[in-house]
Amino acid sequence: MGPANETELAELIRGANGPLDLRGGGTRVAWRPVRGEVVSTAGLSGVHLYEPGALTLVVGAGTPVAEVERVLAEKGQRLAFEPMDARKLMGTDGVPTIGGLIAANVSGPRRVQAGAARDVLLGVRFVDGAGQVVKNGGRVMKNVTGYDLVKLMAGSFGTLGVLTEVALKVMAVPQAEATLVARGLGTAEALTTLRAALATPFDVSGAAHAGFGGGETLLRVEGMAGSVAYRAERLRAGLCAGWDLVEGAESAALWRAVRDVAALAGSGEAVWRISTVPGRAAGLTAALAAGGLGHRALYDWGGGLIWLGVPAEGDGGAAAIRAAVQAAGGHATLVRAPEAIHDRVPMFQPQAAGIERLAAGLRARFDPKGILNPGLMGGRTREVAA
């Protein structure tokens, strides 16, 4: 179903008694533990307010990301968190929406410098599981009026409510960008250099390494032209001696590939997204390999984000990966897998009992009928849900 506006969506949810499968463009999370009636927010589209001089954009949650980017580009601005386009990796073909991005808290390589999707989310309107329209936050940069449900909604994957409108802080597109490129570095050495670069005052806005296929290591700086040249030079004079320099469109293309995890697109592997302590990333993947897990790893955020492609068999590496991540600190999300694996592996890393109790309590309060993407978060599998 595709409600045309917030009121229709609220009526629909008030009247619903069975599970709902809530979607923006349906490009990111293909799997659901409980099959439900599909509800698309694509009808809730449109720019409600745009003030370039205040860096503020308010849009309907169903607005296509491409439309948001087009509107911003006209004024030389953009979404600073560099959201990935998941379609190639996931093999999906819908139209990505801004609400879907926010519901999944999708952040790309610039996360290390500009923050996550949740960090630029200023306000939300949503329909909760009882069909009530709730607002929180606003459209100003600083707002501590009451509880920050804005953050809670980001990354809640529709389980606490269906976003209808989001207010975002946007940023200017900088004059220039440059990327330093090294080839053939070992993972440990590459990540050590990336971390060291992130600890310089040179405002690095991208730090990625491919652990396979000839392994490029990338460092990006952005800003005013003179400043970019200066910082790239300082890095090449020190940490990155001998690295190549790539600028402009060529640099941007490198980062689109990192952002969209292009190197794992189209393969038959199961794909994991791991958030961990950057300095423990190399050890984590090495231990998994030593334990017999064949994998291909891409590293972003200086090692803080690992994309892991593993053979799509058995549990897709779930037991080994989740145990290793638990030990190192962080969490692992099963992003892409055949149904057979998805059905027996919870998508999100199981959490400590006390935390899961709070999360379950929140879901029960915001979705008393248990109909909003039921079971998607909270460690359930289809086997358990069925």
Next chain:
Amino acid sequence: MQMPAPDPHVLARKPELVARLRAVLPRDAVIDDPAETRAYECDALTAYRCPPLCAVLPASTAEVAAVLEICHAMDVPVVPRGSGTSLAGGALPTGDCVILGVARMNAVLETDYDNRFIRVQTGRTNLSVTGAVEAEGFFYAPDPSSQLACAIAGNIAMNSGGAHCLKYGVTTNNLMGVTMVTMAGEVLEIGGPWMDPGGLDLLGVICGSEGQLGVVTEAVLRILPKPEGARPVLMGFASNEVAGACVRDIIEAGVLPVAIEFMDRPCIRATEAFAGAGYPDCEALLIVEVEGSDDEIAEQLEVILAIARRHDPVALRESRSADESARIWLGRKSAFGAMGQINDYMCLDGTIPVSALPEVLHRIGEMSKHYGLEVANVFHAGDGNMHPLILFDANRPGDLETCEAMGAEILKLCVEVGGCLTGEHGVGIEKRDLMNVQYDPVDLEAQMAVKDVFDPKWLLNPAKVFPLGASAGRREGSRAAQ
């Protein structure tokens, strides 16, 4: 300002409560002598005072858990307290509460420059977090004006900001994990030195919950490499409108200063008389600061100064030395002290869309005439966070009430133009009863539902944030169950 009447059942059980607290804490960590509890009767919102039943000063997460378990079992309200610098009454006690002060928990537990984080106990002051890492060239970004005194615990409770959050964000953007004790005494580890949560963003809702969801005892904070340098430029303008337009144009040009501060004429005059920073006598003044190497600073300032010149500045002063930079900041940093020198004042904290600035300042001027109280405006212009200071005389009967009425009207105006009641100070008791202006009952219910989950008995800092009428059923529910 109304506060709920103390619960006679709790008052009657004070001796038992104190005995049980003494059994789990060192002798000097339980304060119950009325002569000593007085030290905790207020925070920086000094117009309201009430000594607590007793105060405790635990030194570890385990001691905090023990205290909360006892209070939970005995249905005693608990008001957590950082350094007591809240301007919103966030740490104001009730007569039947235990003040839980985190001041003794001020250790640095771990510094990790390779992964760029520090783990501290939350009684540590904001500035001393930076102090612990600056020798290695790092800093902790959120910088509230009270940073010398305020504790990280309070920063997390109020999601504190500061002058430099235009570039670096506020507390929530720099907080990676917490150790938190629930009202029932359960110790939870939420988040850690990695990015983004693995489930619902509980950390995001804990930050800014004004001590109502749990007591945060330890925090993992993001630290950043210090920029190579920073330089402010001072600009004077003939009107607030022109200064506002200049701010808009700077932001629209794509330069991102770390700070854009604004002062109006009454504020300039007062600070000039107090601090003698050499500010020009003009209607509106901006301080814009940029960071980087010398060449990078020059590159940014060239753009910024060109924009400023298009707005016919009456003064334009670029710093050429550390001493000149300090002088440019001197007046701004003395603004609150200067006001305190002349008068009692009430400091508001609403945020407005930057585009509404001229209209809001104009209407505040009209209110000032109507109420007969002077207002000086100083604020973080880059992000629209206003700090109107209403001057009044606490010794003149009725002045405080007039001041509060005018303050409420200014905050309503902030909401009316698309802003909010509080940008960085928090709701506390000060703005509690104005929450209905910004939020509908269903919006407040959704927020209170979060507290229901974290603190079902509503014992943690219960009379804050939500209008008393809205939270009455929940607060009294726990008593009725006795």
